[in-house]
Amino acid sequence: MFTFTPLLGAQSRSPASQSLLELDGGVKILVDVGWDDSFNSTKLQALEKHVSALSIVLLTHATIEHIGAYAHCCKHVPGFSRVPCYATTPVMNMGRTLMLDIYGSSPNAASTIPRDGIYTSPVSATAGDAANLLLQAPTADEIGSCFALINPLKYSQPHQPIPSPFSPPLGGLTVTAYSAGHTLGGTLWHIQHGLESIIYASDWNLGRENFLPGAAWLSSGDGGEVLEALHRPTALICSSRGVERAEAIAKRDRDARLVGLIRETVAQGGKVLIPTDSSSRVLELAFLLNCTWRDNIDGPHADTYRNARIYMASKSSKTSVRYLQSMLEWTDDNVARNAEAAMQRGDAQGSGSNPLEWKFVHQMERRSQVEKALSRNKPCVMLASDASMEWGLSSQALRTLADNQKNLVILTETACQAAEGRKGVGRQLWELYESQGHGASKSGAKVVNTDGHAVEIKVSNVEPLTTDENMVYQQYMARQRQMHSSLQGDTTLNGDTTADLGDDQASESSESEDEDEDEEHQGRAFNVSAQLTQSKRKTGPLNDAELGVNILLRGKNVHDYDVRNKRGREKMFPFVAHRNRNDEFGDVIKPEEYLRAEERDDVDGVDMKATNGGGPDGNAPVGQKRKWDDAANGKRDREPKVQHKRVKSEEKRAPDDIDDVIARLTGESGGAGGASNGIGEEGDSDSDESEYEPEDDEAAEPKKITFTTQSLTLNLRLAYVDFSGLYRLNDLQGLIGRINPRKLIVTGGDASETRLLADTCRAVENGKAVGEIFTPVDGDVVDASVDTNAWTVKLTRQLVRRLNWKDLGTDKPSIAAISGILGSEPTEDALKSDPDDEAAKKKLKLTKVDQPLPATSTLSLPILDILATHSTTHHQRAAQPVHVGDLRLAEIRAAVQAQGHTAEFRGGGTLLVDGTVIVRKSPTSGSLEVEAANAALSMPGWRTKTNEGTFYAVKRVIYERLAVVVGGV
Incomplete structure (x- = not known):
């Protein structure tokens, strides 16, 4: 089974891309966590509903359309950071810099609390428009921690991923990354699961550019053949963004x-x-x-x-x-x-x-x-x-x-x-x-x-919250923390701590209990039960029904919990495995723990020993708890600290003529300025990056954002000038017949682009290149499973002994032909009706020994046994020898050249041997076709005792590299 659901970006004006693939066995794969420049958190609600069932996450490009919401989901969506994520190394690194740029440039990138996230109460009714309350933006350290969780992959490296803690077994799932062009490290994903072979191609570019390689559809040296792994997939999921561009230039x-x-x-x-x-x-x-x-x-x-x-x-x-x-x-x-x-x-x-x-x-x-x-x-x-x-x-x-x-x-x-x-x-x-x-x-x-x-x-302005708005914000954040801990099975929050959700001190004390748990216990929930979304907010702790299985940890004298008819976390003992903070070099090291004695005495010009709080800002040293009123003192001392830094910067900027100072310093250091490069005139050095500009202090207090429009x-x-780096419509027209997908799913574009791409693919070779084409919209579920039925049978020992296995080559499975009779397992009831059947007795005994299922299971596998003696000869005659295998033209070329023949590739995936024999691969069936010109048959030396001619030599090369599967037992 294979279903595809576009969560965002299908026939939509939004360029963001989010797709959900559900495979057999409940395996769910999220491809891309895209966003757009509106940074609207309501667009992520469809994604949040599936987080608790995700198996893995795949990322394709380091652009805002494909990875823009990744850091937001890691911080604000419970459980998302626990889902294994896979991407190439450039997507990891460039995605990290993209997030730093987004959150450092615009406060709107932090997104706002959605309207439905503010519970109806007398306070919220007086707070006015609550949709402009900003969420806490991920810090630079949090962004680094999020991207450190991504597992890097290389191109053409098949990998069997590890599922998330709340995912079913992946059942041999294999993902492979191929170059997609368009961006550095951009990826075409090949997903193999059972009979399903899926290619996810979003925003790819076939041609090479100055700096970036092209998409890896075609293999080098094979005369334009598609890579074997990408040929004839179950489904090709292709984006249609940019196909309406009319101008095509080299x-x-x-x-x-x-x-x-x-x-x-x-x-x-x-x-x-x-x-x-x-x-x-x-x-x-x-x-x-x-x-x-x-x-x-x-x-x-x-x-x-x-x-x-x-x-x-x-x-x-x-x-x-x-x-x-x-x-x-x-x-x-x-x-x-x-x-x-x-x-x-x-x-x-x-x-x-x-x-x-x-x-x-x-x-x-x-x-x-x-x-x-x-x-x-x-x-x-x-x-x-x-x-x-x-x-x-x-x-x-x-x-x-x-x-x-x-x-x-x-x-x-x-x-x-x-x-x-x-x-x-x-x-x-x-x-x-x-x-x-x-x-x-x-x-x-x-x-x-x-x-x-x-x-x-559109100009954005950040303002502090009023008293009523701050109360609404604190209620929302406290409730989210409590709900997050309940979903994760956390024990750091209890009813006494969060009894008053509007109490700022209670929420601050609960946050400061364990600094290492901040990343795992912050965020907004994706689903709220009916008990938690009632109109009136509860001011007391959660009741037994709301606690669920967490009652084992929070309830008094509770030692058992009924898990019958429960699902997900309700069937498991609540436990959260806290991960250590680490980066690409290993565990995160705190530099302040390795300071020398003289460095501890003076940090940033402040005497550490003379500070009451033990730190330069009046806070307690690392590893020590703060006093009751330290939090308030820290807020009062924050502004003088910023002023002190600015005073120091002013002292460093003397003398007044900053341009002369920068020019002199640049000339002495031999930097990359304009004067040192010979570009520009003297006195006008390009050392802008050395200019000091104090960053705004990260405000811990909540903010709201307002927008004004200027003309x-x-x-x-x-x-x-078209520098989008996306494929053109004629690129896919010449490629779709070679890929030859069974089904095509068009996504990642607006309605007109989707229709244009679908109509073009239907017209390719009268629709023979593509079996079926789907054009879903956001939220539509497309059933794109292969049109094949597969059953599981159990082979008897007698049948297994007679199998004649044929090896198809290295890194390929073996194959054997089977002729048998399908029956059911003998039961004790059938044996009672015929107690003299010795064969049934023996078969029942072997079945019990080899039974892979529990004794309590009611399932029974059908049994495939050898044919009876009188029918064996008839079926063996019906089963003719079959040549099995998939040869590449490059392998044939190397083999015939080793025998002294000349072979060269011609256009259209054709191999010409000795100028007389043509070898080509059928684009529809994939079979090899060998042709010889009639005039070549009369050439002298065509048939000799040592060489039967080029035609027969080529055919012999092909047959020697195919496995001959003879009729079964």
Whole structure:
């Protein structure tokens, strides 16, 4: 059995992707935990309903559409962090930097408490709109802990995953990752379970790019054949995002258009803004621009390139580049070879010969750096996050560049439609680009003048809660903690501690009992029983019915619990195995525990011995409990601490002319600034990343978010160059016949894109390439099981002894033909009716010995036994010898070349041997076809005693590599 349910992104305006695959035996696989730029937690409710039954989670790309809600679910959804997650190493690392960028750039990314999460009470009725109360955003340490839980996999590495604690056995489930292109480490997932062979292909790109490899559909050297593991799957789940793009140009022309637009704008003294993501597609753009600057620094346009700088602006740009240096093997083969050759030569740093040494791309992570770079009276190119211009640094850059006609905004992908009643800035610019007249630039690209058009920008503001709102928030969080502990079987919270859910001190004391358990005991519940969702909130502890099996731990004098007709956790003794905190290097080490004596005396300029609380902020030292009023004192002391840090920073900034100081320091250290690179003029060094800007102190108190709309008038220019890195419709048209899936499921696109892809696949070879096509919407359950019935039978010992097994090769199963008669197991009742049947007595005895099922089971397996003597000859004659196996054309080519023949691949998956014999593989049945020209049969030397000719030699090679299965016993 195999069912597919799209949870988010199927025929939807939202680009997010979430899919649920349910296999035989109750195995549930969640593929992707995507989100969109609205960060609406209500869109995750469908996912939360299935968390308690998930077996594993698979991630495909490190983009917000595929991994954006992962950290949110780990923190706020109970049990999600306990589900094993699998991804490639680049998806892990780049996903971590993406989360740091999202939560560091926008407070809205933390999401808000949904309206149905606030219980009806007199307090909430006076609190006004409760939907703008912000949840606690994951910290940087929590994000690192979440991604440390992911299990890394390599390409083409079959892996049998470990199920979650609340999952049934996986039954031999095997998952394999293949390259999908589009992003670094992007994955095509092949899922094998029993008779089901499923390929999940979301956002893939068949062609190779400058920096990224292409999708691994085709095997190298096989004349365009599809990989054996990806051929003829049970179901192909394919995304349709981007198939409506009409313009199709070669990669070289695409790169030339982008570089031409940038060069024209920079030569006129303008600035270029390219909104993109922060950790995926930005790498392809940055690599192309860095290579262009390196190759043209001494060319005919040297002055243009020397005066312009390239900036990569996101909250985690430095971390992304640092991770990239350690993932060389995941890049394109040419890039990896050139980088390895440069490292083997021992080229000096800054030489520019290493393609992964981004000498001309400067990373910046602060808004002040972006503002300063754009305020300079010099041209530049800025790759800023994000593409929607809703939450990243690209929105700030747009405001700065909007009023100058020399400036240019280059859109690299089609903006998605409005998902929640309003159009984002990226969508407004896209519609403005499509609707306005255009003039062709020198590069041949379409350029649009905005001419004073206005766009609406959504601005978020964070404010403290009022007294009533704070009471509602504390009630909600306390109830979530209690419900979370109840679902997890936790014993750290009891009725006395949480009796008053509105008491702040009680909730704080319960949180501080065990610092190591914070990650496991925070979060919002995904399902609430009828007793917990009543209209009036209970102020006392939970009753026996609400506690469930946890009554064994919390109830007094309770020593037994009735588990009959119970399911899930209700049948198991409540227990939570607390995991140690660890990262990619092992257990997390607390640096303060390894300080020297002189370091303990003075930390951050504060005398540790003279501090009452034992710490620099008045808090107790690590491992000691705080006093009753320490929490309140800590809040009062927080603001002076921030002021003290700012005073110290002001002292470090003396003298007043900060630009001179930075230029002098950069010149002394030989950094990667503009002067040291020979780019730009003296006194204008590009060392923005060294500028100090204090981060806002993480507020522990709850906040709410309000939104205002501002109108921005545009006078700049717009252009579009397709750098989305997605496959085109003609790519799938030429590939679907080779993949030859039994069923096709189209998801991951809006309604028009889904219809277009489905209609195109139906028209391929009159629909013979695809058996059945499904186009579900969010929430639809698609039954895509194979059209085959499988039964389990029990073989008798006599039959097993006569089996003639044939080996199909290494790493392949053996096969044997069986002819037998199907019957049932002998029973004691049947033996009583015929007590003289000695064969039945012996068979009953053997059955009892070999019985794999419990004696109390009522199930009985059918028995396959040898045929009777009079019918054996008849069935053996009917069973003809069969050649079994699956040969690749590359294996045939190597074998015939070893015998002295010439063999070469021709187009369309054809092998030509000695110029006279053609070997091809049927795209529908997969069988080999050997053909010879009629003229070749009359050639001299065609048949000799030592060589029967090329035709027969090829056929002999094929037969020798196939297993001959003769008629069964």
